[in-house]
Amino acid sequence: AQTVTQSQPEMSVQEAETVTLSCTYDTSESDYYLFWYKQPPSRQMILVIRQEAYKQQNATENRFSVNFQKAAKSFSLKISDSQLGDAAMYFCAYRSWTNAGKSTFGDGTTLTVKP
Amino acid sequence: NAGVTQTPKFRILKIGQSMTLQCTQDMNHNYMYWYRQDPGMGLKLIYYSVGAGITDKGEVPNGYNVSRSTTEDFPLRLELAAPSQTSVYFCASSTGQGGQETQYFGPGTRLLVL
Numbered sequence: 001a002q003t004v005t006q007s008q009p010e011m012s013v014q015e016a017e018t019v020t021l022s023c024t025y026d027t028s029e030s031d032y033y034l035f036w037y038k039q040p041p042s043r044q045m046i047l048v049i050r051q052e053a054y055k056q057q058n059a060t061e062n063r064f065s066v067n068f069q070k071a072a073k074s075f076s077l078k079i080s081d082s083q084l085g086d087a088a089m090y091f092c093a094y095r096s097w098t099n100a101g102k103s104t105f106g107d108g109t110t111l112t113v114k115p
Numbered sequence: 116n117a118g119v120t121q122t123p124k125f126r127i128l129k130i131g132q133s134m135t136l137q138c139t140q141d142m143n144h145n146y147m148y149w150y151r152q153d154p155g156m157g158l159k160l161i162y163y164s165v166g167a168g169i170t171d172k173g174e175v176p177n178g179y180n181v182s183r184s185t186t187e188d189f190p191l192r193l194e195l196a197a198p199s200q201t202s203v204y205f206c207a208s209s210t211g212q213g214g215q216e217t218q219y220f221g222p223g224t225r226l227l228v229l
Binding site: 004033035042043044045047050091093095100101103104105106107108 | 146148150155156157158159160163165171172173174203205207209211216217218220222223
């Protein structure tokens with residue numbers, strides 16, 4: 001079974017600084033998706049960024065980028081120029097390319113942004 | 116588009132009662148999912164569906180049932196509620212395939228079983 005591990009339960013960053021959230025996963029599949037979701041206090045799950053495993057190029061979305069290391073099974077999220085609105089719980093998630101039932105989330109990292 | 120809607124937003128159940136959590140999506144997505152999120156934890160997949168009439172178990176299906184009679188609706192049924200089912204329940208939908216696969220989540224239903 002797939003597992004997703006987020007080893008940092010809590011992280012903090014100063015406003016305008018850069019922070020990196022870690023995620024490792026375990027799978028025997030070669031094709032899959034990886035995601036980072038943001039969950040603010042409203043509980044709404046918001047997609048931050050998506051990476052397809054077959055793509056070697058790291059995904060970027062504005063201030064958010066990932067470092068995808070397929071061989072190491074690592075998928076970290078970098079947030080640049082952190083803003084107060086970035087404060088939230090961040091979840092790393094895995095989904096099989098072919099089997100929707102293989103959908104696994106990590107336990108999350110709570111990010112605090114200090115003014 | 117409303118996206119994914121869930122009702123109710125909050126419910127208190129007594130042990131042994133039953134209820135149905137409703138989920139509707141208006142994006143014509145084939146895939147739909149039910150997750151639960153316990154306090155301080157990530158989401159765990161309960162059931163999923165790849166199209167009308169097709170459902171399958173996820174990681175934590177015990178105590179729940181689902182049906183999918185239409186593309187839009189994917190209700191989750193709790194039979195004989197137990198305190199262990201106290202959680203926040205999220206419904207999601209997606210196209211299910213291709214390079215743009217993204218799960219769109221509803222706002223969640225908070226359930227308290229006493």
